[in-house]
Amino acid sequence: MNRHRRSAKNILYSRRQVMKSLIFLIMFMSGLVNAQIPKTLSYQGVLTDASGTAVTDGSYSLTFKLYESATSGPLVWEETQSVTVANGIFSVILGSSTTLNLLFNKQYWLGIAVDGGSELQPRIQLTSAAYSLNAQSVADSAVTGAAIASGSVVRSINSLTEDVNLVAGDNVTVVNDGNSVVISTTGLGLTFPFSVTVNEPDRPFNIVNIGLGGVAAFQTLNENTLFPVLDITQRGIGVAGVFSITKSDNFKPALEATTKGQGPVILVEHKGSAGNLAEFETLSERKVTISRDGDIIAAGDLEIGGKIIFGDNTEQTTAASSNGAGWLLRGNTGIDTSNFIGTLDYLPFEIKVNDARGFRLEPAGSGTFFSPNLIGGFAGNEVTNNAIGATIGGGGLNTNSHQISADFGAIGGGTKNLVSARFGTVSGGSSNTTSGEFAVIGGGEGNRAVATFVGSADFGAIGGGKQNLVSGRFGTVSGGSSNTSSGQFAAVGGGESNQASVDHATVAGGKSNRAENFFTTVSGGELNTAFKSHGTIAGGKSNSTEAGFATVSGGQKNLASASHATIGGGELNTASEIHTTVSGGKNNAASYFYDTVGGGRDNVAKSSESGAATVGGGERNQAIGDYATVSGGLNNIARGTESTVSGGDFNTASRNYSTVGGGRNNIAANQGATVPGGRGNHARGSHSFAAGYHARAIHNGSFVWNDRSVTSGNDSLVSTANNQFLIRAAGGVGIGTNSPGFPLEMGSGAHVTTGGVWTNASSRAYKEKITNLSTEEALSAFQNLNPVKYNYKNETDEQYVGFxxxxxPELVATKDRKSLSPMDIVAIMTKVVQQQQAVISKLQERMVELENRE
Incomplete structure (x- = not known):
């Protein structure tokens, strides 16, 4: 299963873009508390199956491994996490369970395995974001010379093995003194051989080397005839002192100071012919330092009171504290609450970048009892209406600025977002508005959590998307476009143009779906509407529920219009009475209590009093009687109570308990009548039975079985009296045999001949223990037979003779002595007659003999 796609990078990128402003605020705050660098990596991806479909939501075990190669080893780090996956998307923090003890100073590849399976291919090459962890090695700004490659910079002149060239320029003349140039790092002076020139009007301030000649000049570079200057002086009260650089005996210029006015100052005085001030300026990226006895002056040792005058004659008050300690740009140590950046009065404090406001702190009240407003981003972002505790993290543009007008409101970033109720939040996005207290908008564009009356949108939430609206208390729209949640606790999960307009209504997604009553639910689909309370539509298109607790699972244009009615799916189906059900199909209707249509097309279950009629499926079938059933087929009707048509076409069971098993054009038209199948059979008598082809059981209790042997004229076999059992079977009727050779044949061999004679089975093949009957046994039985006359009790008008x-006698009796076999009587009579015939023959012979004697 391929559960990973490289498109996860796009997903991660887009999310970073959305959170850009929030991340800026978080990074800013983190810098203030000097947080350590976390040794973790964020990673997102998408799990899909082999077809590219997102895997089922749930928890998956993912194993992450880092290698130094794209295809082989070595393995340098591994951990396994249980990761929650929603819509295929997952997000993890690598290093959560196993620390990432790597320097990230080389290339690494990430391998992933799912639920203990083989590692997905190919491995993923880490990009630059992960290698920012390498910055931790210089987190304390301790870059030493050893960390710089040899030959990249000049660390020491004394140890150089390469040539050092000092090239003359506009502002300095270089004169070599032998093979050495010495720059002293001690004392108050400067030892250097300079060339000597005279002061020139266009170079108003020069440092002159009086000894060896040559001039090194500090000068203004602006060609303005007013000669811009560098002014280091105290302007205002008192007269400044003067310092000058002069030559000493060892060629080190000395720094001299005088005092004038009310205090000691150092004055850099212009010595030229034009202007009265001088300008210090560096001509490269190197810095200017102020040192004392060779050491750079530390914080607290230098105090600049008064003002700094910039080149454009603007003034800036210095940031020195009352105890003389300054705030260093490279960090401070040993500070306490008396050292801070900010104000001591009821005025805002701003931080600018490129001469534009980037961050603003506004006091919210006197003392420390009120939370100030934090305003980041565009200079036009504002907090109005005397709100306190408000936060704008960043973002905003010209004509698209942010505004908060209520206490403790928050805007993370984006553009043109508005918070106008207490504790409201807009995390980002553009043109989002919240006017409900504690309402939240995660992002997106044009989303609104706004109150239609006081308090109506309080605690509302919009996750993102575009043009979504929440106007009900505790309402929610998770995302999507043009969705509306206007009832209390109403929720829209996403999609487009969906509405959850009453309390506790829910639309999970889809397009143009509406949940318009209490506790109604539309899970998805398009143009579905749940009108009545507790109604549910799972999906599909143009489905409706118009009564409480009604349900439509899906399909198109289905209507469940009665309480607890259910439609599983399909198209144009209707469940219009209490507890009716249509499982699916097209244009089916269940229209009385508890009626059910399983599926098919144009089927109707419409009982009358007790309900519970059922059509299983098929086409144009009708179950009209109470508890009637049509299982399927075409154009079948079960009209009677508890009547049944199992299938076939054009069959009808029209009376109570009547049944048609199947076939075609069959009718069961009386109570308890049955047609098992076949064609054109009619069971019209009560409890009659008609089967085969054109069998007509029209009398009560009649049983008619007709074959297809008559192919012309009147081919029907019709009952003529109640309780008849009629069989037309041209191939014979077999009992105990499947191949009768006579109109009626028993499995024992007995049968009725075509001429109508009953014939007993007498083959030796059917018999055993065969012995001759003795004359004595036959004569004894014969002599004990008692012929009588009688009639049967159920047939009083007919007289019989027999036994x-x-x-x-025992010889001819049956086991139960309830019946007789005629052939048994015939057998003993035959034996007796045979014996009698023998005697007669002997007597005849004797008579002939006697006659011959005469």
Whole structure:
């Protein structure tokens, strides 16, 4: 399973863009507290299956490994995390469980495995973001000479092995003295051989080397005839003293100071012919330092009171504290609450960049009992209406500035966002507005959490998206476009143009869906509407629920218009009475209590009194009677109570308990009548049975089975009386056999001949233990037979002659003595007659003999 895609980088990039302003604020605050660099990495990705579909939401075990190679080893770091995946997207912090003890001074590749499976290919090459961890090695600004490559900079002149060239320029003349140039680092003077020139009007301030000649000049470079100057003086009260650089015996210029007026000062005095001030300026990227006895003056040892005059004659008050300690740009140590950047009065404090305001702190009241307003980003961002505790992290543009007009409001970034109620928050995005207390907008564009009456939008939340609206208390829109949550606790998950307009209504997503009553739910789809309370639509298009607790699971243009009615899906289906159900299909209707249509097309379940009619499926079937059932087929009707048509086409079960199993054009038209199948069969008598082809059981209790042997004329077999059992089977009726050779044949071999004679089975193949019947046994049984006359009790008008089973001799009696076998009587009579015939034959012979004697 391919659960990783490189598109995760795009996702991560877009999220970074969204949070850009917030990250700026967080980084700014982190710098103030000097937080350590975390040894972790953020990583996001997408898990999909082999077809590119996002995996099921849930928790997955992901193993992350770092290698020094794209295809082999070595493995330098590994950890496994349980990661929550939603819509395929996951986000992790690498290093959460196993510390990232790597320097990130070389290339690394990331490998990922899912749920203990093989590692996904290819490995992912880490980009520059991870290697920023290498910056921790200089976190204390301790860059030493050893950290700089040899030959890159000049660290020491004494140890140089390469040539040092000092090239003359406009402002200095270089004269070599032998093979050495010495720059002293001690004393108050400067030893250097300079060339000597006279002061010139266009160079108003010169340092003159009186000894060896040559001039090194500090001068203004502006060609303005007013000669811009560098002024180091105290202007105002008193007269400044003067310092000058003069030659000493060892060629080190000395610094002299005099005092004039009310205090000692140092005055750099112009000695030229024009102007009265001088300018110090560096001509390269090197810095100017102020030192004492060779050491740079530390913080606290230098105090600049008064004002600094810039080249454009603007003034800036210095940042010296009352105890003389300054605030160093490279960091400070040993500070306390008396050392700070800020104000001591009820005035705002600003930080600028490129001469434009980048951050502003506004006091919110006297003393420390009130939270100040923090305003970052565009200079036009503002906090109005005397609000306190407000925060604007950044963002804003000309004509698209942020505004907060209520206490403790917050805007993270973006442009043109507005917070006008207490504790409201807009994290980012553009043109977002919240006027509900404690309301939150995560981002996006044109989103509004606004009150239509006092307090209506309080605690509302919009995650993002575009043009979304929350106007109900505790309402939520997670994202999407043009969605509306206007009821209390109403929620829209996303999508487009969805509405959750009453309390506790929910639309999860989709487009143009509406949840318009209490506790209604539309999970997705398009143009679905849940009108009544507790109604539910899972998805699909143009579906509706118009009664409480009604449900439409999906499909298109389905309507569940009665309480607790249910439609599973399909198209144009209707469940219009309490507890009715249409599972699916098209244009099906369940229209009375508890009626059900499983599916199919144009089917109707419409009972009348008790309800619970069922159509399983098929097309144009109707279950009209209470508890009636049509399982399927085409154009079948179950009209009677508890009637059933199992399938087939054009079948009808029209009376109570009637049944048609299937087939075509069959009718069960009386109570309990049954047609199991076939074609054109009618069971019209009560509890009648008609099967086969054109069988007509039209009398009560009649059973008619008709074959297809008659192919012309009147081919029907029709009952003529109640309780008949009629069979037309041209191929014979078999009982105990599947291949009858006679109109009726038993499995024992007995049968009725075509001529209508009953014939017992008598084959030797059916018999065993065969012995001859003795004359004595036959004569004894014969002599004990008692022929009688009688009629059967259920047939009083017919007289019979025969024997009583209980009275016959044992030889011809059956086991239960309830019946007789005629062939048994015939057998003993045959034996007796045979014996009698033998006697007769002997007597005849005797008579002939006697006659011959005469």
């Amino acid at each position: 009583i089973a209980e009275d016959v």
